[in-house]
Amino acid sequence: MADARIAVHTEATIDRIAPEVHGHFAEHLGRCIYGGIWHSDSAEEEGLREDTVSLLDDLDLPVLRWPGGCFADDYHWEDGVGPREERPRRRNLFWAQGPEETPEESNAFGTDEFLALCERIGTEPYLAANVGSGDPQEATDWVEYCNYDGDTELADRRRQNGHDEPYGVTYWGLGNENWGCGGRMTPEQYAREYRRFATYVGTTDNLLLDHDLELIACGYEGHEWNRRFLEEVSGAPWGQAFPLDHLTLHHYYGRTMTVSEADERQYDEFLAEALEMEHHIERMAAAIDAVATTRDIGVIVDEWGSWHPEATAESGLEQPGTVLDGLSAAAVLDVFNDHSDVVTMTNIAQTVNVLQCLVETDENDAWARPTYRVFDLYAPHKGNDAVRTSVSAPTRDTGDDDLELIRGSASITEGETYITVTNLDCIDEHTVEIEIEGDTPDEADVSGKVLFAEQAPDLAVTADNADEFVATELTVSITDGTLTAELPPSTVAAISIR
Known part of the structure; x- marks a missing residue:
């Protein structure tokens, strides 16, 4: 007998799910770039790792953020262009690189290498300019180097x-985290810096370029900070050209929980912490609406994901990739779908080897993690119209709040309704009934897949077991137009109705 129900309101459109909501983030720390995306300095080969590139290409990444993170606000882009043998070796002020824990940056992987990667895998680049230790000319020069088609020294250098x-x-x-590692600025101080940079960078698309730039400001999970920042930016006499297209926040969760040592109660607390994402998105959207009421400013979550105690500077921020982490990613992606009217991009941290990465490598191989499988399962949502869902499901008290044990989201495109459902209960299975408003599908129209049906929440991926995390067929029955599926504990399901 069903104990959870989802109603899909196909006429209640939220907004288009921007493909960029499935974006990613790569920073120069640990083995993300060197050893993960690019062969390490000590390797016999140099260049992009083809095994990593192949996995990323298969996932169809819509956008990739680089070079940071904290690294961005101590990075000077001209160090990383030109002949590699002539590039200076610089300090890495914030992170150690590779297993030798060296706080130095070789600059072997720079702007052209990153943009070549983006071209290889068909993804849009998102570059983070240095506000903390840089200046507006440096940022504007970077735009010119990358984008200008004229006869200047920088265009010729490219x-x-x-x-x-x-x-x-x-x-x-x-800028990045300018309230912290990017300069420890007050919101008013950062707003003034942002205005300076936006004046110069934002002017390039009026004269030098044949396309518009999207300018992204750094926000904060402390939402009073965002209100003060927006008020200071809004107070300038900008006229019609307001220099702000998106405002960002970062949300990590799980910093006190090692998955292999945790129990089911701690699993619940971890998942509830991941779902706090919804609160932060709503608060940021409210600040934008209150201060910049006539502006179309999107919310970007350009760093998010699990961050467990094992991920330290000494470990290169590496941690096991578990089923539980994949489950949390599915729950958060459902939140993004439900807020597609305000969320314009997100970037999970990070792409390879670091934190809640999608791909893991050793010296010889690269393999997909459970979170990679979740992104693959959710890929059909990209570009669809998100629609409202009503969920009635059991809950469990986590101390601070109740965790709704069944979550989900839905989207539509011509001829298809796509529904994703997560069973966040790591103890029990749940039978879920799904009703499609205004539709009565039959069995010929419906197909289903499920992730993690045979795996425990604390199971971690390795090179040897990576293929065991692929999606398997989900049995979906239909009675009088209502879909029914049984979801084992800690599973992620997708149902397509054509």
Whole structure:
């Protein structure tokens, strides 16, 4: 007998799910770049790792953020262009690189290497400019180097470095965590810096470029900070050209819980912490609406995911990739779908080897993690119209709040309704009934897949067992137009109705 019900309101459209909501993030720390995406300095080979690139290509990444993170606000882009043997070796002020824990940056992987990766895998680049220790000219020069098709020294330098045509980079972040590692600024101080940078960077698309730039400001989980920042930016005499397209926040969860040592109660607390994402999105959207009422400013969550105690500076921020982490990613992706009217991009941290990465490598191999499988399962949502869902499900008290044990979201495109459902209960299975408003599908129209049906929440991926995490067929029955599926504990399901 069903104990959870989901109603899919196909006429109640929220907004289009921007493909960029499935975005990713790669920073120069640990083995994310060197050893993960790019062969390490000590390897016999140099260049992109083809095994990693192949996995990323298969996932169809819509956007990739680089070079940080905290690294971005101590990074000077001109160090990383030109002949590699002539590039200076610089400090890495915030992170150690590789297993030797060296706080140095070789600059072997720079702007052209990153943009070549983006071209290889068909993803949009999102560059984070240095506000903390840089200046507006440096940021504007970077835009010119990447995007200008004229006859200037910087455009010619790009051509000499092997790329005749402009890269056409659209997304430009002006700073990162400027309330913290990016300068420990007050919101008013950062707003004034942001205005300076936006004046110069934002002017390039009026004269130098044939496409518009999307300017991205750094926000904070402390939402009073966001209100004060927006008020200071809004107080300038901008006229019609308001220099702010998106405002960001970062949300990590699980910092006190090692999955292999946790119990079911702690699993619940972890998942509830992940779902706090919804609160933060709503608070940021409310601040934007209150202060910039006539502006179309999107919410970007450009760092998010699990961050467990094992992930330290000494470990290169590496941690096991578990079923529970994949389950949390599914729950958060459902939140993003439900807020597609305000969420314009997200970037999970990080792409390879670091934190809740999607791909893990050793010296010889690269393999997909459980979170990779979740992104793959959710991929059909990209570009669809999200629609409202009503969920009635059991809950469990986590101390601070109740965890709804069944979550889900739905989207529609011509000829298809796509529904994702997570069983966040790591103890019991639940039978879920799904009703599609205004539709009575038959069995020929319906197919289902499920992840993690045979795996415990604390099971971690390895090179040897990675293929065991692929989705399997989900049995979906239909009675009088109502779909019914049994979801084992800690599973993620997707149902397609055509």
